[in-house]
Amino acid sequence: MTEERQRSRDRGTPIRPAPELTDRQRTVLRAVVEDYVLTAVPVGSKSLLGRYALGVSPATVRSAMAELEFLGLLSHPHTSAGRVPSDLGYRLYVESLMREAELDQTDRLTIRHQFSQVELTNNEWLRLAASILAGSTRSAAVVTPARSRRARFGHAQLVSLADGTRLLVVVLLDGNVVQRRLDRAALQRAIPDSALDQSELDGIAAALNAELAGLSAPQVRRRAEKLPALAALISTVVMSLLEEADSVVVEEVFTDGIVNVLEQPEFARGGKLRPILEILQRSDFLEQLVPVLTRSGGVHVIIGRENTNDAMHEISLIFAPYGAPDRALGLLGVLGPTRMRYPRAIPTVRYLSTLMDELINSQYGETQ
Amino acid sequence: MTEERQRSRDRGTPIRPAPELTDRQRTVLRAVVEDYVLTAVPVGSKSLLGRYALGVSPATVRSAMAELEFLGLLSHPHTSAGRVPSDLGYRLYVESLMREAELDQTDRLTIRHQFSQVELTNNEWLRLAASILAGSTRSAAVVTPARSRRARFGHAQLVSLADGTRLLVVVLLDGNVVQRRLDRAALQRAIPDSALDQSELDGIAAALNAELAGLSAPQVRRRAEKLPALAALISTVVMSLLEEADSVVVEEVFTDGIVNVLEQPEFARGGKLRPILEILQRSDFLEQLVPVLTRSGGVHVIIGRENTNDAMHEISLIFAPYGAPDRALGLLGVLGPTRMRYPRAIPTVRYLSTLMDELINSQYGETQ
DNA sequence: GTTAGCACTCTCTAGGGGAGAGTGCTAACG
DNA sequence: CGTTAGCACTCTCCCCTAGAGAGTGCTAAC
Numbered sequence: 001m002t003e004e005r006q007r008s009r010d011r012g013t014p015i016r017p018a019p020e021l022t023d024r025q026r027t028v029l030r031a032v033v034e035d036y037v038l039t040a041v042p043v044g045s046k047s048l049l050g051r052y053a054l055g056v057s058p059a060t061v062r063s064a065m066a067e068l069e070f071l072g073l074l075s076h077p078h079t080s081a082g083r084v085p086s087d088l089g090y091r092l093y094v095e096s097l098m099r100e101a102e103l104d105q106t107d108r109l110t111i112r113h114q115f116s117q118v119e120l121t122n123n124e125w126l127r128l129a130a131s132i133l134a135g136s137t138r139s140a141a142v143v144t145p146a147r148s149r150r151a152r153f154g155h156a157q158l159v160s161l162a163d164g165t166r167l168l169v170v171v172l173l174d175g176n177v178v179q180r181r182l183d184r185a186a187l188q189r190a191i192p193d194s195a196l197d198q199s200e201l202d203g204i205a206a207a208l209n210a211e212l213a214g215l216s217a218p219q220v221r222r223r224a225e226k227l228p229a230l231a232a233l234i235s236t237v238v239m240s241l242l243e244e245a246d247s248v249v250v251e252e253v254f255t256d257g258i259v260n261v262l263e264q265p266e267f268a269r270g271g272k273l274r275p276i277l278e279i280l281q282r283s284d285f286l287e288q289l290v291p292v293l294t295r296s297g298g299v300h301v302i303i304g305r306e307n308t309n310d311a312m313h314e315i316s317l318i319f320a321p322y323g324a325p326d327r328a329l330g331l332l333g334v335l336g337p338t339r340m341r342y343p344r345a346i347p348t349v350r351y352l353s354t355l356m357d358e359l360i361n362s363q364y365g366e367t368q
Numbered sequence: 369m370t371e372e373r374q375r376s377r378d379r380g381t382p383i384r385p386a387p388e389l390t391d392r393q394r395t396v397l398r399a400v401v402e403d404y405v406l407t408a409v410p411v412g413s414k415s416l417l418g419r420y421a422l423g424v425s426p427a428t429v430r431s432a433m434a435e436l437e438f439l440g441l442l443s444h445p446h447t448s449a450g451r452v453p454s455d456l457g458y459r460l461y462v463e464s465l466m467r468e469a470e471l472d473q474t475d476r477l478t479i480r481h482q483f484s485q486v487e488l489t490n491n492e493w494l495r496l497a498a499s500i501l502a503g504s505t506r507s508a509a510v511v512t513p514a515r516s517r518r519a520r521f522g523h524a525q526l527v528s529l530a531d532g533t534r535l536l537v538v539v540l541l542d543g544n545v546v547q548r549r550l551d552r553a554a555l556q557r558a559i560p561d562s563a564l565d566q567s568e569l570d571g572i573a574a575a576l577n578a579e580l581a582g583l584s585a586p587q588v589r590r591r592a593e594k595l596p597a598l599a600a601l602i603s604t605v606v607m608s609l610l611e612e613a614d615s616v617v618v619e620e621v622f623t624d625g626i627v628n629v630l631e632q633p634e635f636a637r638g639g640k641l642r643p644i645l646e647i648l649q650r651s652d653f654l655e656q657l658v659p660v661l662t663r664s665g666g667v668h669v670i671i672g673r674e675n676t677n678d679a680m681h682e683i684s685l686i687f688a689p690y691g692a693p694d695r696a697l698g699l700l701g702v703l704g705p706t707r708m709r710y711p712r713a714i715p716t717v718r719y720l721s722t723l724m725d726e727l728i729n730s731q732y733g734e735t736q
Numbered sequence: 737g738t739t740a741g742c743a744c745t746c747t748c749t750a751g752g753g754g755a756g757a758g759t760g761c762t763a764a765c766g
Numbered sequence: 767c768g769t770t771a772g773c774a775c776t777c778t779c780c781c782c783t784a785g786a787g788a789g790t791g792c793t794a795a796c
Binding site for chain 4: 737745750752758760761
């Protein structure tokens with residue numbers, strides 16, 4: 001082994017980020033990835049030939065594997081073990097080796113059929129989407145509700161709950177509902193000099209609706225300056241509701257199929273499991289995904305150490321945004337070991353994101 | 369060993385459900401439970417004496433242990449191992465051996481302080497409660513939102529979303545908000561012969577509010593018969609919203625501290641883990657808890673096989689209801705291995721349920 | 737009733753020894 | 767010159783064994 005090769009192997013980093021491969025190398029890499037994804041066992045030259053008729057001898061495969069390892073696409077758990085794809089190997093596979101089919105007709109119909117069970121409420125759609133994703137990819141699935149990226153005031157209402165207490169309900173333009181309870185003291189602060197009977201409250205709500213409809217938080221703030229009668233209410237309550245809605249990027253998360261991940265041999269052993277569960281519980285990795293996904297749209301694949309988050313170095317994400325551009329945006333995708341069935345997961349995520357697009361758009365009406 | 373003793377051990381069931389114990393037996397049982405809860409290692413007579421000065425010899429402890437095993441309070445993993453409490457042993461411990469302190473002053477203050485961070489929205493309270501429970505008991509915590517057990521119509525509103533689409537928002541008397549989107553076709557069905565401009569919609573909402581305020585689903589149905597103009601809207605939309613709210617017992621669940629459970633040695637090994645995660649994800653066991661908890665109130669402890677659910681045979685639940693009686697009811701509690709720190713978990717659950725009671729009641733105003 | 741002594745049982749761990757799979761290298765082959 | 771067969775070598779995994787350690791139940795003495 002030359003010194004250069006030695007160095008490259010020690011660092012485990014590729015010499016060239018996007019190497020040009022011979023046909024044979026591509027064939028071998030593809031076979032190794034697919035075999036390893038299937039079996040979770042490091043792939044040896046001989047056993048590979050047992051499953052793939054490559055038309056060459058084990059020795060030839062071995063030399064191809066050695067080259068692929070030199071290029072940083074495969075790696076070696078230990079000297080006398082088979083090869084395992086590196087993150088870069090998976091990356092190359094996903095980019096140019098994978099025979100990615102669209103989801104076949106029966107899968108699409110099955111999924112669409114489940115969605116066509118009408119009368120599902122909003123949340124149930126999301127639950128269903130997560131459940132389908134998880135089942136179809138055998139990974140953990142995550143779906144977030146579609147949210148407007150800038151909350152805009154829609155319609156307000158003041159409702160009496162019990163003696164002295166009122167509820168301010170604001171429907172945002174994206175259809176989300178936010179609310180705040182106001183006890184007597186808070187009401188006095190927000191609406192001074194008022195008897196606070198229902199007819200008066202209705203008048204106040206009507207005034208809010210007339211003045212604020214369609215406005216975002218900064219616009220509301222400016223408008224409030226010209227409305228002395230409503231200024232206190234707006235600054236203490238309405239603004240905070242809107243700002244809260246703006247600040248929350250990922251508010252609620254629907255997860256399914258966590259068990260699928262735990263059953264993978266790479267996570268069956270104790271220690272590795274904990275960080276993943278924490279990630280799924282906290283799910284703040286989603287916030288980091290938002291800018292990436294909104295910038296370009298479509299399905300994004302993040303493999304292993306491509307994740308900035310240390311705890312996710314052995315995890316791949318396949319995520320896509322969905323929703324109506326500039327109106328409401330949600331995230332959906334799957335999460336599993338880097339040893340993932342990409343050719344299955346990617347089309348599934350893509351199909352589900354278009355399906356959710358349709359749902360959102362049909363909700364907002366077919367306007368353009 | 370007599371034949372009777374042999375039989376009893378073979379079946380592993382106690383001869384008497386609530387045996388009378390000597391002082392020594394009680395002392396030994398308590399020591400075994402507390403030692404095992406702490407160490408997770410089967411407790412031997414000698415090692416027990418190393419940690420508890422019982423003032424007797426190992427042989428005496430052994431004979432007491434043998435009696436306790438005969439009574440079904442302890443069990444034996446294998447012949448030459450120490451003793452482990454049985455479900456019944458834990459039960460007796462919880463009922464009459466445990467020195468249950470109320471949460472001490474500092475704990476109470478710490479918890480109360482976290483809640484006093486004002487401006488938390490409803491959901492954040494629940495998240496916080498789950499997080500406190502999980503942290504304080506080192507178990508998995510579950511909290512459900514308080515829901516009215518019978519939804520009652522509060523206030524309706526029809527909001528325009530986009531061309532042709534409207535949103536019917538109904539605030540229920542318990543403060544929960546339900547909504548349904550209506551596209552053009554659904555609107556035509558629900559409100560025939562109408563131009564559907566905003567002023568007309570406002571009129572319709574006002575009519576609903578005047579007629580239905582405070583009514584439950586069956587009452588709404590009866591009232592609808594006398595309101596031909598609104599009958600279609602009520603029967604197609606309002607009724608289904610109310611019935612949905614009624615049927616959903618546990619709609620949303622806030623969980624925290626799942627990792628705490630996974631770190632327990634009894635679940636660290638692969639197979640046992642899966643059923644627990646599934647339980648926590650589906651959380652339908654909560655529905656079974658509702659009748660039990662509402663019937664009597666207070667903290668309920670369910671140990672191991674006392675659970676009807678097979679998958680929970682090695683799990684203990686400590687749950688309490690919270691809320692305002694006859695108005696809104698929520699559940700909160702913790703879930704962990706039967707080897708649980710009951711003297712810590714029970715007061716914590718109790719304290720948090722009273723705290724949530726206070727929150728709910730202050731929300732509804734201090735009315736009676 | 738309590739205790740010391742004792743023989744016995746069972747688990748857990750460490751160490752040794754293949755079996756098996758895989759490798760890299762070399763030399764022959766087409 | 768790429769490909770292949772052969773070979774010596776390496777490393778893991780699994781099984782087996784043996785011994786240490788902990789704990790038990792029983793018996794006999796206190």
